[in-house]
Amino acid sequence: MSTADISKLDTKVASAVNGFAQEQRDGAMTPAETRLSRPLGATDVPHKKVEKICCIGAGYVGGPTCAVIAAKNPHIQVTIVDLNADRIAAWNSDKLPIYEPGLDEVVRSCRGRNLFFSTDVDKAIIEADLIFVSVNTPTKTKGQGAGYAADLGYVESATRHIAKVAQGDKIVVEKSTVPCRTAQSMRFILEANARPGIHFDILSNPEFLAEGTAIADLTNPDRVLIGSLNTPAGRSAAASLADVYAGWVDRQQIITMNLWSSELSKLAANALLAQRISSINALSAICEATGADVDEVSYACGLDQRIGKRFLKASVGFGGSCFQKDILNLVYLSESLHLPEVAAYWRQVVEMNEYQKKRFLNRIISCLFNTLTGKKIAILGFAFKKDTGDTRESAAITLCKYLRQERANVSIYDPEVEERQIWMDLAEPGVQDERKELEKQFTIAPSALEACKGADAVVVCTEWDEFRNSKLDYKKVYAEMNKPAFIFDGRLILDQKELEEIGFHVEMIGRPRSNFQTPKDWE
Numbered sequence: 216m217s218t219a220d221i222s223k224l225d226t227k228v229a230s231a232v233n234g235f236a237q238e239q240r241d242g243a244m245t246p247a248e249t250r251l252s253r254p255l256g257a258t259d260v261p262h263k264k265v266e267k268i269c270c271i272g273a274g275y276v277g278g279p280t281c282a283v284i285a286a287k288n289p290h291i292q293v294t295i296v297d298l299n300a301d302r303i304a305a306w307n308s309d310k311l312p313i314y315e316p317g318l319d320e321v322v323r324s325c326r327g328r329n330l331f332f333s334t335d336v337d338k339a340i341i342e343a344d345l346i347f348v349s350v351n352t353p354t355k356t357k358g359q360g361a362g363y364a365a366d367l368g369y370v371e372s373a374t375r376h377i378a379k380v381a382q383g384d385k386i387v388v389e390k391s392t393v394p395c396r397t398a399q400s401m402r403f404i405l406e407a408n409a410r411p412g413i414h415f416d417i418l419s420n421p422e423f424l425a426e427g428t429a430i431a432d433l434t435n436p437d438r439v440l441i442g443s444l445n446t447p448a449g450r451s452a453a454a455s456l457a458d459v460y461a462g463w464v465d466r467q468q469i470i471t472m473n474l475w476s477s478e479l480s481k482l483a484a485n486a487l488l489a490q491r492i493s494s495i496n497a498l499s500a501i502c503e504a505t506g507a508d509v510d511e512v513s514y515a516c517g518l519d520q521r522i523g524k525r526f527l528k529a530s531v532g533f534g535g536s537c538f539q540k541d542i543l544n545l546v547y548l549s550e551s552l553h554l555p556e557v558a559a560y561w562r563q564v565v566e567m568n569e570y571q572k573k574r575f576l577n578r579i580i581s582c583l584f585n586t587l588t589g590k591k592i593a594i595l596g597f598a599f600k601k602d603t604g605d606t607r608e609s610a611a612i613t614l615c616k617y618l619r620q621e622r623a624n625v626s627i628y629d630p631e632v633e634e635r636q637i638w639m640d641l642a643e644p645g646v647q648d649e650r651k652e653l654e655k656q657f658t659i660a661p662s663a664l665e666a667c668k669g670a671d672a673v674v675v676c677t678e679w680d681e682f683r684n685s686k687l688d689y690k691k692v693y694a695e696m697n698k699p700a701f702i703f704d705g706r707l708i709l710d711q712k713e714l715e716e717i718g719f720h721v722e723m724i725g726r727p728r729s730n731f732q733t734p735k736d737w738e
């Protein structure tokens with residue numbers, strides 16, 4: 216509202232409008248925010264103290280989340296169960312199944328004390344007062360909604376299992392990311408299958424941790440969100456769960472709301488975060504065509520406090536198991552609700568991400584004289600981001616598949632991703648004995664230097680610190696490469712000038728192409 220508009224209002228209203236605007240600028244809570252984010256600090260609702268927790272699903276979320284819960288609540292026994300015996304064995308070993316900075320220390324501090332990993336799902340369910348359902352919810356690959364809807368098969372099967380074996384009342388917590396109103400289906404299944412007299416409360420408690428920073432995110436979360444029914448039983452269950460988090464989180468940061476808002480907030484948060492990346496990536500294309508520098512644009516925009524600095528780093532494209540899956544889920548939800556314009560809006564975030572990966576490949580092809588056949592390309596980084604060994608939806612996978620079609624020879628190095636995982640990711644689903652074929656074009660290198668030996672181009676796909684100028688000996692890399700030696704930075708972590716001084720032709724996302732192909736005297 217402009218000042219002129221405000222002056223037309225009577226003074227009382229104008230002062231209220233101004234006050235509201237000022238509150239928003241100050242970041243103070245609006246009355247609506249106060250109403251919605253009821254902090255559950257006060258234990259003003261009668262509720263049970265949780266003594267035993269079971270977490271179904273020992274994955275990237277269940278493992279770290281419940282390990283932190285156990286570490287921070289020595290009086291609560293936490294058992295994390297999974298059907299995958301190898302995964303459980305790894306959680307019980309010195310080499311945990313996932314790489315996450317700080318996780319080893321947390322697990323070591325309480326494993327065997329009040330933290331247990333087991334395949335005995337029944338026992339853990341029977342003993343627990345509160346059960347986290349933290350199983351995978353991948354995008355459906357077949358049937359109705361294929362390619363968009365979440366496959367809720369694992370959630371349903373875990374829910375049926377709880378109903379089958381539970382011998383007493385339970386609080387069942389959706390930790391998995393699920394479509395809006397999944398809690399209703401879970402309740403229906405539980406009530407239809409439970410022994411007589413058993414009561415279940417369903418809560419939504421979405422997880423906001425990011426991989427690579429999971430322990431920091433869990434120990435110092437922006438907020439803990441608990442959705443419950445607004446009934447005495449629902450509020451009481453929410454208070455029990457809030458107590459668990461209050462073991463280390465400030466009560467003001469533990470917020471409650473209705474179940475459906477909580478479920479949708481998780482999809483919404485991921486959609487908004489991914490949308491920022493697609494927005495800056497769309498701008499990176501304009502930068503490349505105009506001579507603007509996307510890092511500078513991002514910096515200038517990010518200083519506006521309404522926009523903020525974070526999540527504005529242009530890249531070869533976002534990856535990870537969540538963003539694409541959760542946005543597609545939102546697209547499906549919108550379509551199911553007959554909101555095609557809303558669906559198209561969110562779909563575009565994913566389409567822009569695909570475009571960004573393709574655009575990056577096209578730049579590589581065009582710089583390398585329009586053919587990659589038989590050329591060696593070194594891929595530095597295979598994980599979807601640094602500080603994780605997770606490759607789900609990694610941009611590097613898409614890029615490698617494109618490079619295969621271009622008949623390039625590709626050498627891959629990543630400090631944390633296991634070789635076995637890389638081969639699995641490169642294989643096309645359903646193709647038998649593909650490994651021999653893959654080995655004709657792909658090798659996995661033991662170090663970045665080794666990957667770059669004899670390469671025509673180096674492509675930075677993951678922002679691992681060890682690929683930065685200060686960490687990798689780029690003079691050595693250059694000396695052992697074919698000339699002209701190209702380097703493509705898909706993460707904007709390299710010092711372009713320094714590399715150009717060594718002799719590289721450097722191509723950065725969101726910066727104009729170097730005009731190396733036009734000799735000075737031809738201009």
Ligand SMILES: NC(=O)c1ccc[n+]([C@@H]2O[C@H](COP(=O)([O-])OP(=O)(O)OC[C@H]3O[C@@H](n4cnc5c(N)ncnc54)[C@H](O)[C@@H]3O)[C@@H](O)[C@H]2O)c1
Pocket residue numbers: 271272273274275276277296297298299302336349350351352369372373376390391392393422423424425426536537
């Ligand atoms: N990965 C992340 O960073 C992240 C962050 C926030 C939310 N989430 C959400 O959390 C959920 C779990 O994600 P994840 O990355 O941990 O998945 P994951 O695949 O790493 O782990 C899920 C585990 O559940 C197990 N499982 C499946 N069905 C089971 C059953 N009936 N009984 C026992 N175990 C069973 C699987 O064997 C697997 O080990 C997903 O909904 C995801 O969207 C993930």
Ligand SMILES: O=c1ccn([C@@H]2O[C@H](COP(=O)(O)OP(=O)(O)O[C@H]3O[C@H](CO)[C@@H](O)[C@H](O)[C@H]3O)[C@@H](O)[C@H]2O)c(=O)[nH]1
Pocket residue numbers: 392422423424425426427485488492525526527528529530531532533534535536537538599600601
């Ligand atoms: O400015 C940025 C920030 C991130 N990325 C990329 O985006 C992807 C996702 O990164 P990030 O969000 O840090 O990791 P995730 O582990 O996927 O975490 C997201 O997905 C989780 C699962 O739902 C949520 O819990 C987290 O809050 C949400 O950040 C990665 O490929 C990043 O490299 C960029 O390209 N530019």
